[in-house]
Structure formats: C-alpha cells, structure tokens
Amino acid sequence: MIAIASRKEVAELAGVSEATVSRVLNNVGPLKEKTKEKVLAAARELGYTPSSLARSFARRRSGNLGVIMPYLPKARLFSAYYFSEILSGIGSRAREEGYDLLMIFRDADEPLDYCGLFRMRKVDACIVLGAKEEAGELAALRQLKQEGHPYCLINQHFAGEGFHEVDADHVEGCQLAVKHLLQQGFTRIAFLNGPQAYSNSRDRLEGYMRAFQEAGIPADPSLLFEGNFSRRSGMAAAQVIAAQLERIEAVAAANDRMAIGLQQGLRELGIPAERMPAIVGYDDSDAAELTTPALSSVRVPFYQLGEIAAAKVLELPESGSGDTVQEIIQVKLPAKLIVRASSLRLGGM
Amino acid sequence: MIAIASRKEVAELAGVSEATVSRVLNNVGPLKEKTKEKVLAAARELGYTPSSLARSFARRRSGNLGVIMPYLPKARLFSAYYFSEILSGIGSRAREEGYDLLMIFRDADEPLDYCGLFRMRKVDACIVLGAKEEAGELAALRQLKQEGHPYCLINQHFAGEGFHEVDADHVEGCQLAVKHLLQQGFTRIAFLNGPQAYSNSRDRLEGYMRAFQEAGIPADPSLLFEGNFSRRSGMAAAQVIAAQLERIEAVAAANDRMAIGLQQGLRELGIPAERMPAIVGYDDSDAAELTTPALSSVRVPFYQLGEIAAAKVLELPESGSGDTVQEIIQVKLPAKLIVRASSLRLGGM
DNA sequence: TGAGAGAATGTACGCGTGTACATTATACAA
DNA sequence: TTGTATAATGTACACGCGTACATTCTCTCA
Numbered sequence: 001m002i003a004i005a006s007r008k009e010v011a012e013l014a015g016v017s018e019a020t021v022s023r024v025l026n027n028v029g030p031l032k033e034k035t036k037e038k039v040l041a042a043a044r045e046l047g048y049t050p051s052s053l054a055r056s057f058a059r060r061r062s063g064n065l066g067v068i069m070p071y072l073p074k075a076r077l078f079s080a081y082y083f084s085e086i087l088s089g090i091g092s093r094a095r096e097e098g099y100d101l102l103m104i105f106r107d108a109d110e111p112l113d114y115c116g117l118f119r120m121r122k123v124d125a126c127i128v129l130g131a132k133e134e135a136g137e138l139a140a141l142r143q144l145k146q147e148g149h150p151y152c153l154i155n156q157h158f159a160g161e162g163f164h165e166v167d168a169d170h171v172e173g174c175q176l177a178v179k180h181l182l183q184q185g186f187t188r189i190a191f192l193n194g195p196q197a198y199s200n201s202r203d204r205l206e207g208y209m210r211a212f213q214e215a216g217i218p219a220d221p222s223l224l225f226e227g228n229f230s231r232r233s234g235m236a237a238a239q240v241i242a243a244q245l246e247r248i249e250a251v252a253a254a255n256d257r258m259a260i261g262l263q264q265g266l267r268e269l270g271i272p273a274e275r276m277p278a279i280v281g282y283d284d285s286d287a288a289e290l291t292t293p294a295l296s297s298v299r300v301p302f303y304q305l306g307e308i309a310a311a312k313v314l315e316l317p318e319s320g321s322g323d324t325v326q327e328i329i330q331v332k333l334p335a336k337l338i339v340r341a342s343s344l345r346l347g348g349m
Numbered sequence: 350m351i352a353i354a355s356r357k358e359v360a361e362l363a364g365v366s367e368a369t370v371s372r373v374l375n376n377v378g379p380l381k382e383k384t385k386e387k388v389l390a391a392a393r394e395l396g397y398t399p400s401s402l403a404r405s406f407a408r409r410r411s412g413n414l415g416v417i418m419p420y421l422p423k424a425r426l427f428s429a430y431y432f433s434e435i436l437s438g439i440g441s442r443a444r445e446e447g448y449d450l451l452m453i454f455r456d457a458d459e460p461l462d463y464c465g466l467f468r469m470r471k472v473d474a475c476i477v478l479g480a481k482e483e484a485g486e487l488a489a490l491r492q493l494k495q496e497g498h499p500y501c502l503i504n505q506h507f508a509g510e511g512f513h514e515v516d517a518d519h520v521e522g523c524q525l526a527v528k529h530l531l532q533q534g535f536t537r538i539a540f541l542n543g544p545q546a547y548s549n550s551r552d553r554l555e556g557y558m559r560a561f562q563e564a565g566i567p568a569d570p571s572l573l574f575e576g577n578f579s580r581r582s583g584m585a586a587a588q589v590i591a592a593q594l595e596r597i598e599a600v601a602a603a604n605d606r607m608a609i610g611l612q613q614g615l616r617e618l619g620i621p622a623e624r625m626p627a628i629v630g631y632d633d634s635d636a637a638e639l640t641t642p643a644l645s646s647v648r649v650p651f652y653q654l655g656e657i658a659a660a661k662v663l664e665l666p667e668s669g670s671g672d673t674v675q676e677i678i679q680v681k682l683p684a685k686l687i688v689r690a691s692s693l694r695l696g697g698m
Numbered sequence: 699t700g701a702g703a704g705a706a707t708g709t710a711c712g713c714g715t716g717t718a719c720a721t722t723a724t725a726c727a728a
Numbered sequence: 729t730t731g732t733a734t735a736a737t738g739t740a741c742a743c744g745c746g747t748a749c750a751t752t753c754t755c756t757c758a
Binding site for chain 2: 004047049050051052053054056057060062064079080081083084085087091092095100101102103104105116119120121122231260264286287289290291292
Binding site for chain 3: 369380408
C-alpha cells in the first residue's frame with residue numbers, strides 16, 4: 001500500500017505549518033481564503049485523511065455511542081424486530097450527530113462493568129437495551145449513574161433509582177388491549193405475561209388490572225400465566241389454556257411471539273376456529289399481520305424510542321459525580337392498539 | 350468525577366517504571382512474579398484501566414471490525430431476521446477475537462468510500478452486507494481490493510472481480526426448492542425472483558433453470574416474475590398470478606417475505622385453499638412457520654455466514670497493494686430445503 | 699571470587715492530532 | 729509615517745500508550 005499521507009506532508013506541499021493544516025481541516029480560527037484552498041488542494045492531491053484514531057486520542061473522546069445488547073444466544077428471546085427497530089432509530093440519530101455506533105454484547109457470566117467502557121474511553125455515551133432487574137445489572141447501572149456518565153436505558157424501568165430511561169407506556173398499552181377485549185364483550189380474559197424481572201412485564205400487569213378495575217370487574221388471579229417472551233413458551237401456555245377454554249374467552253399476551261405461539265399451539269391441539277379465544281399480542285411486530293387470523297397487537301414506537309434515547313444521551317454532559325444537579329431523562333411514549341381479526345368476536349359486530 | 354487514574358500514578362504507587370506497568374498489563378517480556386503482583390495491586394487500588402483510545406493510537410490499530418449495512422430506511426426491504434442472524438454470527442466471532450463491532454450505515458446519496466474507513470483508521474477490517482451490483486459500490490469495492498484492505502462481502506457475488514466473498518449456494522438452494530416442487534408433481538412452476546442487481550437473485554434464477562433442465566422439462570420464461578423482496582411486492586405479484594392460476598400450479602419465491610405476501614395476497618383475492626398454488630419461500634426466516642399453511646423454505650445458514658466471514662476477514666493481513674499474492678476468500682455454504690405444508694400437494698401423499 | 703549471560707527493569711521516544719501561546723502580517727486611524 | 733488592534737500563521741507541547749534500547753540485577757560456572 002502506498003504509505004499513508006501525513007499531515008506533515010500536506011503542510012509541506014501547501015507551504016504552511018501543520019497547525020494551519022489542522023485549522024483548515026477543522027475550520028477553526030480566522031483563515032485566509034487563499035490558504036484554505038492551498039491546503040485543501042494539497043490534501044486532495046495526497047489523498048490525506050486525518051486519522052480518527054489520533055483525533056480521538058487528542059480530543060480524548062472516542063466519537064462512539066455504545067449500544068449494549070443482551071448476550072447473543074439470549075437475544076433470540078427478544079424478537080429481531082424489536083432490536084432492529086430500536087437500532088435503526090439509534091443509528092439514524094447517531095449518524096446525524098456524527099457518532100459511530102459501537103455494538104457491545106453483554107457477557108453471559110462475566111460481571112458487567114459498563115463504567116469500564118467509559119474508563120477505557122471506548123464510548124462517549126451508551127444506551128442499554130434489554131436490561132432486567134438483577135443484582136449485577138443494577139450495581140453496574142448505579143455506578144454508571146454515580147460516576148455521572150451519559151447513559152440511557154430503553155424499555156426498562158428501575159423503580160426508585162432515578163435512572164435515565166426512555167420507555168413506552170406499557171401500563172396504558174396493556175390497558176388498551178384489555179379494554180378492547182372487554183369492549184368486545186369478553187370478561188374472562190387471561191393474561192400471558194413475560195418474566196417479572198422486566199419492568200415492562202410488571203407494567204403490563206398493572207395495565208391489565210387497571211382495565212378490569214375501570215370496568216368494575218374483579219380480576220381473576222388464576223387467569224395469570226407467565227412465559228419468557230419466546231414463541232415456544234406461548235405454545236407451552238397453549239397446553240394449559242386449552243384445558244380451560246370453558247372459562248377463558250380471550251387472552252392478552254405480553255408480546256407477539258408468545259401470542260403467535262399460543263395461536264399455533266391451540267391450533268395444533270385441534271381447537272377449532274369457533275372455539276379459539278380472542279387474542280391480542282404486543283409489539284405489533286411485522287409477524288402480527290402474517291398470522292391467521294391476523295393478530296391484534298399493541299404498537300410500540302420502537303424506532304422513536306431509539307431516536308429519542310440517542311438524542312437525549314448525546315446531549316447529556318459527562319458530568320462529575322453529582323457535582324452538578326443533572327436532570328433525569330424520563331421519557332414515556334404512548335403505545336397504540338392495532339385491531340385485527342384475532343381479537344374480534346366471531347360472527348359478532 | 351474522581352480524576353481518572355493514570356499509568357504514571359500506578360507506576361509510582363507500585364514503585365516501578367511506567368514501562369513495567371505496561372509490561373505487566375500486556376503480559377509481555379520476562380517479569381518477576383512479585384512485580385506483577387505489586388503492579389496489579391496498585392492498578393486495582395487506583396481503579397486503573399488503560400485507555401483503549403491511547404492504546405489503539407499507539408498500536409495504530411482501532412480494534413474495530415466494521416460492519417457496513419444498507420441505508421436504514423432501505424433496510425426494511427431486507428428482513429430484520431436476515432441481518433440479526435448475520436450480525437449475531439459476526440459479533441460472536443469478533444468478540445472471541447477481541448474486536449469490537451462498529452456499525453456503519455451506507456449513505457443514501459453520498460458516494461461511498463470504504464477505503465476512507467481504513468485511512469481514518471476507524472476499522473481494521475470490514476464486512477459488507479447487502480451490497481448490490483451498482484457502479485459506485487463496485488468502484489468502492491475495487492479500491493478496497495486494490496489497496497489490500499481486509500474486507501469481505503456476505504451474500505453478494507461480483508462475477509470476475511475476485512472479491513473476498515462468503516455466500517450461501519443459492520443456485521443449489523433454489524434448485525432444491527424447484528426440484529422439490531417438481532417431485533410433488535408440479536410442472537408449471539412460476540418463479541418470483543428479487544431484483545437482478547443482487548447476485549443471489551441471478552443465482553436463484555440459475556438454480557430454477559437447472560432444476561427444469563435436469564428434469565428434462567423446458568422452462569417457461571413467461572412464468573418469471575420479479576419483486577423487490579418486500580412483502581408488498583409479493584402481494585402485488587398475487588394480483589398477476591391470481592389471474593393465471595389455471596396455468597400456474599406452484600410458485601418458488603426468492604425470499605419468505607415475498608412468499609408470505611403472495612400467500613396473503615392470493616387469500617385476500619378470495620382464492621380458496623384448494624386452488625392455492627404450492628409455494629416455497631427462501632431464507633427460512635422465523636416467519637415461515639407462522640403462516641398458514643406453514644411455509645416451506647430454503648434455509649440459509651446466516652449465522653454461520655457471519656461467523657465465517659468474521660473469522661476469515663480477521664486473519665487477513667493488511668497487505669500492501671498486490672505486493673503479496675493474497676489468497677481470495679471464496680466460501681460457499683450449502684443451503685437446505687425445509688418442507689412444510691405450503692408446498693405439499695393437497696390431499697396427496 | 700569474578701566474569702559472563704540472561705533476566706528484570708528503566709529511559710526515552712514516537713504515534714498524529716488539537717491547541718495554547720508566541721510571533722508576524724495587515725489594516726486602519728492618528 | 730507610525731502606532732495599534734486584529735487577523736493570520738508558526739512553534740511547541742500534551743495526550744497515554746507501546747516498545748527499542750540501555751542499564752542494572754541475579755545467578756551460574758569456572
């Protein structure tokens with residue numbers, strides 16, 4: 001490879017000092033128009049591109065926005081849709097701000113140390129996806145907060161911690177879903193939730209409860225089921241639910257994958273269409289309109305969650321630990337119910 | 350924030366020189382056990398973590414593996430599944446090798462300059478996803494090759510260019526699909542392909558042709574249709590195909606999304622189950638088993654494609670332009686047909 | 699005991715920027 | 729013309745690490 005051109009060579013060719021080259025390239029300070037041109041011409045001629053490595057080093061800023069993802073194998077519990085939407089949002093915003101995206105996969109066993117990322121200067125800010133209520137995670141996040149690094153959680157709330165969080169309103173989202181089922185005339189509505197370690201599971205449960213409360217109907221705790229967000233767990237739930245179809249008219253699921261698994265499981269168990277419970281999913285993933293019947297679902301603005309989190313976290317200062325009172329990011333976007341065939345009363349309406 | 354500990358402080362606390370600290374941390378050269386302990390203890394006490402920024406700078410290597418993705422809005426033409434699988438494979442391998450993943454989104458309009466990434470030292474190697482036959486793209490890739498940077502394409506072949514490529518065998522994959530349909534007794538098999546700008550579309554077409562050739566049946570060019578890989582385009586194709594159902598017994602689609610769009614489109618047009626053509630998709634995305642009937646599909650080992658590409662590209666030397674004769678990466682993994690209900694002869698078997 | 703070899707450590711510097719400060723050119727008013 | 733303010737540029741160095749080379753320590757064997 002032709003030796004990479006250096007700033008020094010550019011300076012010589014343009015007949016100026018290195019500092020001037022730097023100034024031209026960063027457009028800083030007063031500069032004679034003529035000089036600018038000379039330098040740019042020389043740079044072009046030599047094919048000079050400043051090294052981001054050296055640049056980052058000198059500026060002591062990596063220019064990277066870290067995105068922390070769940071451990072890979074586990075990522076399959078979440079839908080690809082979920083991440084790709086959020087990532088797109090983050091990426092689109094990051095690029096506008098001139099940041100690169102550094103993907104970091106949480107390790108399975110190793111204790112996670114988000115602060116290390118900052119100490120190592122790998123990232124200037126980071127966004128945490130798929131976090132859950134767990135000791136190590138909590139400790140790592142607390143330290144992040146305590147040391148005053150710019151970070152933000154998406155879709156996970158830690159009560160009483162005051163973390164920076166961008167989330168959708170899952171209480172309202174689930175409430176919408178259940179309310180819709182109630183309005184369809186169903187009252188015996190089961191709830192297939194996700195693990196309680198995720199705040200949004202707990203939020204959804206609250207939404208479920210509120211919908212019943214609002215309707216003045218007592219909720220039946222024996223209608224609460226738990227899966228792990230996977231389609232497989234939805235199919236497993238089908239076994240249980242199929243046996244109780246005389247007392248279950250409808251099911252609200254905490255995500256589409258479980259809802260779809262449930263649909264399929266029930267069908268495989270030979271439940272005919274007319275005995276199928278009404279089903280509402282959650283996330284409104286692209287799979288929702290692929291099923292038969294098409295799945296009603298709660299649409300979550302994942303893309304926007306990513307965009308907003310990126311925007312917010314990038315304007316957060318790298319403050320010292322608690323020296324300035326920092327405003328806490330607390331964004332909650334509304335979710336929206338998308339009604340399709342799966343939740344409509346058969347032959348009704 | 351407490352001022353970040355420096356190597357100097359560690360050296361002082363441990364009573365050694367900075368060089369020794371560096372040696373201990375990188376485990377290089379002969380070291381007295383005692384010294385190691387002293388240094389490590391001091392580092393731990395001060396909470397010292399070497400700056401990757403400075404480290405990268407000194408080593409002149411970023412430690413990043415770049416992953417180039419299509420422009421975001423366009424990414425929706427591809428399935429989230431496709432990327433998330435490949436990314437997982439790449440990420441898993443990169444982490445094993447101690448590399449970080451830097452996501453780079455191709456710009457819509459700006460002429461792309463992959464070499465710039467290397468000149469700027471943002472990445473030590475890069476993997477290109479979703480490339481297609483197009484002037485700017487080709488030029489950028491040629492330069493990459495000419496300058497001898499470690500790069501690799503996934504799932505796109507440029508004939509006669511000798512680029513580093515890791516791909517699945519789409520000729521064979523599509524041949525398997527069509528052969529299966531032929532074996533089911535169908536002979537009037539339509540082909541819903543993707544844009545010809547993608548080599549894998551052309552490969553699939555070849556596979557389609559070969560299957561017919563092998564069976565000794567002339568292929569009918571009027572049965573070739575083209576979509577753009579989106580579900581929407583599959584639904585559009587349904588319009589056309591529905592009108593010709595007396596001469597079309599089966600359809601092979603170039604990806605699942607189009608196949609699913611086709612299924613749905615036909616159903617919406619009121620085609621009853623017994624008149625539905627047999628359908629085979631491609632990719633075996635997770636959506637394939639969500640549809641009714643479940644979609645037969647060609648499974649592509651996306652995860653492995655990512656893993657292998659990462660492994661290969663990371664062991665590629667940053668060679669000068671053509672000074673050493675470099676071996677060209679040319680990996681082709683087999684695809685595999687997964688048969689489900691959508692392609693089985695009704696009432697048959 | 700001394701010399702020599704290798705182990706262990708220290709010294710010094712380069713990596714390619716950004717930028718504070720010093721210096722020189724320019725314009726304008728007196 | 730001369731002085732002065734400001735524009736324009738140059739000089740010098742820090743950033744935090746890796747590492748070549750120089751130096752000192754330690755051990756063995758004669």
